[in-house]
Structures are given as structure tokens and as C-alpha cells.
Amino acid sequence: MSWIGAIIIGFVAGLLARAISSDPRNPQGCLFTTLLGIVGAAVFTWxxxxxxxxxxxxxxxxxxxxxxxxxxxxxxxxxxxxK
Structure with missing residues (x-):
């Protein structure tokens, strides 16, 4: 998978995860949503x-x-x- 593909899948997966587990404590923002999906993919792969x-x-x-x-x-x- 290319880096661009990983970023796109990470962004969409992060959006879906935030929508499924909606909570006011969830972090907001496009960059964090993308990182959330990418880290989530890496964690689940591991x-x-x-x-x-x-x-x-x-x-x-x-x-x-x-x-x-x-x-x-x-x-x-x-x-x-x-906290």
C-alpha cells in the first residue's frame, strides 16, 4: 500500500471510529483524525x-x-x- 493510500484509509477509518464511538472527550481535527486511523491500522496490524x-x-x-x-x-x- 502506498503512503497516500494509507493516509486516505486512515482518515476515513478515523472518521468512522469517531462517529461510532462518539464522546465529547474525543479529539477533534482533521490531522488527528488521520493520525488516529493510521495508528489504529498499525495497532491492529501488530x-x-x-x-x-x-x-x-x-x-x-x-x-x-x-x-x-x-x-x-x-x-x-x-x-x-x-486527568
């Missing part, structure tokens, strides 16, 4: 490799990126909620 779902060199798809972004948002809310 989890998938640890569980044997993905081989080396494989990346998660759109659904995995969205699930990873939801996971990252849940961690974000725990960190922000404890």
Missing part, C-alpha cells in the same frame, strides 16, 4: 500478527483500521478521563 492473522509484510484492511482506531480512541478516553 495485534493481527501476534495472533497469526497476518503474515510479515501484510497490512490490515479498512475494517481492521477502523477497529484499531476505535481501540486507540478507547485508550485516549481512559487517559483523558483520568
Amino acid at each position: 495485534i493481527g500478527k501476534q495472533l497469526g492473522w497476518y503474515a510479515d509484510g501484510e497490512w490490515t484492511g479498512f475494517i481492521g483500521a477502523t477497529l484499531g482506531a476505535i481501540l486507540v480512541l478507547a485508550v485516549w478516553r481512559q487517559v483523558v478521563g483520568n
